[in-house]
């Protein structure tokens with residue numbers, strides 16, 4: 001990718017709190033992602049709470065069932081932008097598929113990093129909503145409050161400050177974890193599917209516990225890139241080791257596990 005595209009993506013993300021990267025997926029990639037979404041959603045009922053949405057179907061803890069989402073989760077343009085925003089080392093936060101069905105009302109407004117008791121000016125998360133269907137003003141496109149990542153802690157968006165993130169299927173909305181937003185009201189007759197992928201600083205507890213959700217064998221089966229993002233990576237020399245060892249080594253060399261070191265090297 002040309003440096004200038006990354007620069008302008010990053011400027012938009014920092015200035016507006018979001019950027020829409022249009023048409024990142026080719027037809028075949030999008031079709032495979034949609035098929036995988038349908039497989040995952042098969043037999044899934046509506047959520048049982050107002051935040052997730054009582055006319056919304058969600059599948060969480062996706063890492064053991066990444067399937068055709070692999071290339072979305074590691075898409076170079078998105079990864080370069082998230083890296084420019086958060087730094088070289090980060091991990092997945094929440095990772096879920098969301099199918100907003102007809103009749104679903106607007107989700108409660110929130111900003112994703114609100115789960116952390118951090119000052120508002122810390123960019124703790126940079127997140128992505130992949131549109132698996134066209135996002136339109138009437139099918140529940142994410143409502144965002146541009147610039148709200150810079151707002152003081154006590155300011156809330158007024159309805160007039162919200163705009164729908166309209167984008168064609170195969171696009172990605174990359175946004176600050178400080179940006180106020182919500183899934184929109186789906187007044188259409190079709191479902192709006194999205195893959196939602198949070199990225200958080202490596203020293204924070206991720207919202208989704210990927211280690212438990214994926215299991216040791218599942219972690220071993222992941223590609224190295226996804227395993228790092230699952231949190232199997234040292235955040236720094238002294239942060240994230242297991243039995244005094246690099247978790248990658250611990251995971252793959254069972255014989256070494258009993259030989260704990262007194263400090264990681």
Ligand SMILES: O=C(O)CCC(=O)C(=O)O
Pocket residue numbers: 051052098107112129140141142143181182183184194196
């Ligand atoms: O589905 C969407 O458009 C946004 C969902 C969301 O922000 C959330 O559940 O945290």
